[in-house]
Amino acid sequence: MDTIQGLEARSGANGSPSGATERAAAVLIVGGGAAGITVAAALRRHRPQLPVTLVEPSGTHAYQPGWTLVGAGVFSLAQTLRREETLIPKGITWIRAAVAAFHPDENQVEFADGRRLAYRHLVVCPGLQLDWDKVEGLRATLGSHGVCSNYSAASAEYTWKCLQEFRGGTALFTQPPMPIKCAGAPQKIMYLAADRWRRHGLPRPAEIEFCLAGDALFGVPFFVPPLQRAVDDYGIGLRYRHTLKAVHGPSRTAHFTLTDAEGRTREVEKRFDLMHVTPPQSAPDFVKASPLANGAGWVEVDPATLRHARYANVFSLGDAAGTSNAKTAAAVRLQAPVVVRNLLAAIDGRPPEASYDGYGSCPLITGYGKVVLAEFTYGGEVTPSFPLDPRKPRRSAWLLKTKLLPFLYWNMMLRGSEFGVKHRARRFAEAHPA
Structure with missing residues (x-):
């Protein structure tokens, strides 16, 4: 079985590896959706010289929260799709391939064609599968x-x-x-x-x-x-x-x-x-069958640090993570900074320093121009961002859903911006003193 031990800092135009070195990938991200791109971009912001490799088989990236609006005639499908290559930050190596298995005891992932790639730290965020x-x-x-x-x-x-x-x-x-x-x-x-x-x-x-x-x-x-x-x-x-x-x-x-x-x-x-x-x-089959999975098939992580329960150099976020939060892009926005901080701490030999409170947001559309903005954390604790009754359908929340959130997704979140994260972290710390 062939082994790819490491890759150069850039990929070819078609997303295939441009060459091999004797080093393992310093950080390997499996999944190029909302979670993978956001983590990759944030790592570039925090530590530009850190070699990061991203594995994603698809050439198209989708803003999936917009598909409800496509089905309702508010968005076109084209508004929700962009080429993957335009979103991957410069300096990130993109391997356009499908992962078939994890071998965390060997610090390797295996591709569908049988090749293997070694890593020092792994971030697992391939999303879930539609059965x-x-x-x-x-x-x-x-x-x-x-x-x-x-x-x-x-x-x-x-x-x-x-x-x-x-x-x-x-x-x-x-x-x-x-x-x-x-x-x-x-x-x-x-x-x-x-x-x-x-x-x-x-x-x-x-x-x-x-x-x-x-x-x-x-x-x-x-x-x-x-x-x-x-x-x-x-x-x-x-x-x-x-x-x-x-x-x-x-x-x-x-x-x-x-x-x-x-x-x-x-x-x-x-x-x-x-x-x-x-x-x-459900979780992707290659996650379910791996040593990383919990009994339900999801990646077994600490719900606060998002670090794997048994493999200290593995982190997970997004839909594949075995956490009880709502599986939404809003959750990823708050999970990504936690993963990035705790991953960098692990690289530096420090203990985890950030905590995820289970935040998720679900703009519940009850009609054209009417949205109930549901925000909550672990245990169903309601955590509204605005000083208004969140149970009331509002046109302002509709504008947030249809105008502001897509803009923030494409132009800030996927570029590693941590807008609103520090504010929420302060609120969480105040509500949950040590």
Whole structure:
């Protein structure tokens, strides 16, 4: 088996290694999404001479929080996509390859083609995987027969087409068992659809159902009342403990497993005219099968320091990390500075010096121009950034969601800026004195 022991400080134009040296990668980042790019950029800011290698197979970077707005006709898909090479900081080596396995006892990662790369310190942030095939027939029918999903760049535009062409009948919106990324997204598009159909009118009535595997509308009870009011206002039927198992596009039928209060299950068939599906999600298979994983398959880290519980030179953040926070880009924004500081401390032989409080943010869209800005930390502690009742849908939060947050993502977060981080750190320290 070939081993790549180290790489030069720059990559070729196609993202392949331009040459090899006898050194291991000083810092190896697996994953070039929001977490990987942000950490790489921050490392360049804090320690410009530190050799950093980033492994990412895709040539396209997506602003995934924007896909709900693509499905609602507010954004174009092109607005959410950029070439990966334009976002990787100068001086960072990019290996455009897929990781197949981790060998942390040997300080190596293995690529899909069998090559290995050694490292001194590792940052694991490959995101999570969408398990489309766990729903029978879903992959085959997605993007046709009224079956859409904002969780896929390939079908988000089809969601908007479905919303426009819907003439009434039954519209199903699904949510699988947790955890998933952006837990509010399955119902955001539902409220936007209901709002659009109300504003534009339909030839026949719409029966909207939210079929969710859990038994609560949202994981933080503080924010349930405004969501329940939206459900009641739009006349949406809540179908708790419904887990989607199969879809047949041509007949427009969906099969759910319904679990009752006593734990008994039975199959329920529903016909639909439109169905927005949120697929089951899990850690990437190469993470699940690795020594880095916890019992649930996620990277086993200390929830505060984001350092691995058993491998001191390994850190993780983003969707793949085994932490209980909401899996959102907002969480990454607060996790990245913690990882960077603690990683540099580890390189210098110092103990961890930064702590992540579990912050996550979920702008809960309840209609066009209306957003409930949900912000919370570990344990569901509500931590609003503004001196306003965060349960009230506001147009200002809509402008934040549609205008300011995308700008901050592309122009500040991915460039390693730590806007707002020190302020939140001070608030956390004041609320949790040593």
